[in-house]
Amino acid sequence: MSKKTKIMRKNVLLITLMLLITALAGFSNESNLSFVRKASFYNSDKKKQSKNLDTIKKSDTLKVVDSLANIKTKFYKKNVEASHYSDKLNGRRTASGQVFSNKKYTAAHKTLKFGTKVKVTNIANNKSVIVTINDRGPYTRSREIDIAKRPFLDISHNKGKTPLRVILEIVEK
Structure with a gap:
């Protein structure tokens, strides 16, 4: 050469x-x-901007402690696997267009409509949370739902290790 x-x-x-x-x-x-x-997030009309931010805050947070006993639910699926989102997805857009945060009570499901409220109950300890569907996924065959980290840890019995066996119920309005 x-x-x-x-x-x-x-x-x-x-x-x-x-x-x-x-x-x-x-x-x-x-x-x-x-x-x-x-x-x-910036909007030229200040009144619209503050109104939009207020509705986002109200829709993303839910007082779970008082309302879990009084809500009406419809059974959806039993004994399915749930996992939680990775921390590296914080700040990215979800399929619905919202910015993802692991601190919000949100979840991903393959077929449920965006905005659907779902009661997720851990079978092992009977703890429940209500999450709002705002993304698509999970893309693992055995998993039914991906939950943000905060609600996942709220119902977890094994220090947040995935997956959990859960019952899914759709919250009726």
Whole structure:
């Protein structure tokens, strides 16, 4: 092999490596997501903005302690697996367009409509939470529902290890 061929190969490898590093940096979680999030929350009309934020806060939080005994539910599925979202998904958009947070009482389901409230009861200790469907998933065959981390830990009996066996009931209005 000639000296020129060796130098050309080294240059091609270096360029390929630099392109790969650039591509990987472009896929990182930190890239320009904060700009997109900030831009999506700003509204030129201040009254509309505060009204929209109030409705978001009211719909995402639910006083579970007082209302679990008094709600009407319709049985959906029994003895299915539930898991929780990864922390790396915080701040990303869900399929419904909302920004995901592991602190909110939200969940992902393959077929239920967005906005559907679901009572999730752990079979092992009979603890329950009510979550709102705002995403699609889980994409694992055996799992029925993905829950945000806070509600998952509220009903967990094994220090948050997944999966849990749960009963799903749809909350009727």
